[in-house]
Amino acid sequence: SQQGEEDPQALSIQEGENATMNCSYKTSINNLQWYRQNSGRGLVHLILIRSNEREKHSGRLRVTLDTSKKSSSLLITASRAADTASYFCATDANTDKLIFGTGTRLQVFP
Amino acid sequence: NAGVTQTPKFQVLKTGQSMTLQCAQDMNHNSMYWYRQDPGMGLRLIYYSASEGTTDKGEVPNGYNVSRLNKREFSLRLESAAPSQTSVYFCASRSSGANVLTFGAGSRLTVL
Numbered sequence: 001s002q003q004g005e006e007d008p009q010a011l012s013i014q015e016g017e018n019a020t021m022n023c024s025y026k027t028s029i030n031n032l033q034w035y036r037q038n039s040g041r042g043l044v045h046l047i048l049i050r051s052n053e054r055e056k057h058s059g060r061l062r063v064t065l066d067t068s069k070k071s072s073s074l075l076i077t078a079s080r081a082a083d084t085a086s087y088f089c090a091t092d093a094n095t096d097k098l099i100f101g102t103g104t105r106l107q108v109f110p
Numbered sequence: 111n112a113g114v115t116q117t118p119k120f121q122v123l124k125t126g127q128s129m130t131l132q133c134a135q136d137m138n139h140n141s142m143y144w145y146r147q148d149p150g151m152g153l154r155l156i157y158y159s160a161s162e163g164t165t166d167k168g169e170v171p172n173g174y175n176v177s178r179l180n181k182r183e184f185s186l187r188l189e190s191a192a193p194s195q196t197s198v199y200f201c202a203s204r205s206s207g208a209n210v211l212t213f214g215a216g217s218r219l220t221v222l
Contacts, residue, residue: 030209042215043200092209098143100203
């Protein structure tokens with residue numbers, strides 16, 4: 001079974017609103033990453049947070065990590081239509097493998 | 111700088127046919143990965159290679175074989191394709207000491 005599951009599966013918002021998506025995972029990790037996938041394309045890395053970090057920022061992105069609950073959240077502030085994509089979390093489970101979650105499809109309406 | 115290159119981009123097979131998906135990276139990365147992506151399932155790891163000469167099974171290895179031909183190339187072979195292998199396949203690579211994957215554009219495979 002997959003290591004991570006994102007919630008919600010789909011999210012629709014208006015431009016300017018914030019988008020929050022959550023990821024839960026099953027085993028201990030070294031780090032957790034978030035990736036973005038535009039329709040029909042490969043995945044692109046967004047941000048990485050290490051297991052000893054609780055929060056990280058990159059531009060309009062804010063990621064939190066709660067290792068006691070085995071969960072992470074990705075917040076996109078002031079969303080734009082160009083943020084429309086699928087977002088995936090990925091964890092390494094302390095191995096060379098990187099296991100992805102099921103993804104959240106974000107739709108941002110102009 | 112091409113990054114990760116996958117071929118072919120599209121392929122249609124009949125049940126029982128065989129084919130090989132090719133992947134090459136020009137970033138001198140040590141680790142390479144093959145994933146499949148199905149609707150509602152996210153990405154699932156098929157096989158990976160932590161370094162040249164080594165390969166390991168991922169979450170869904172059945173029906174597939176891989177070859178790490180050299181440091182640049184990692185191929186995925188379907189010996190006898192089945193309709194359940196209809197999917198989009200992604201190759202990715204990662205340098206040692208780094209955790210971030212670089213993905214190819216994907217190969218869409220349909221098995222009739």
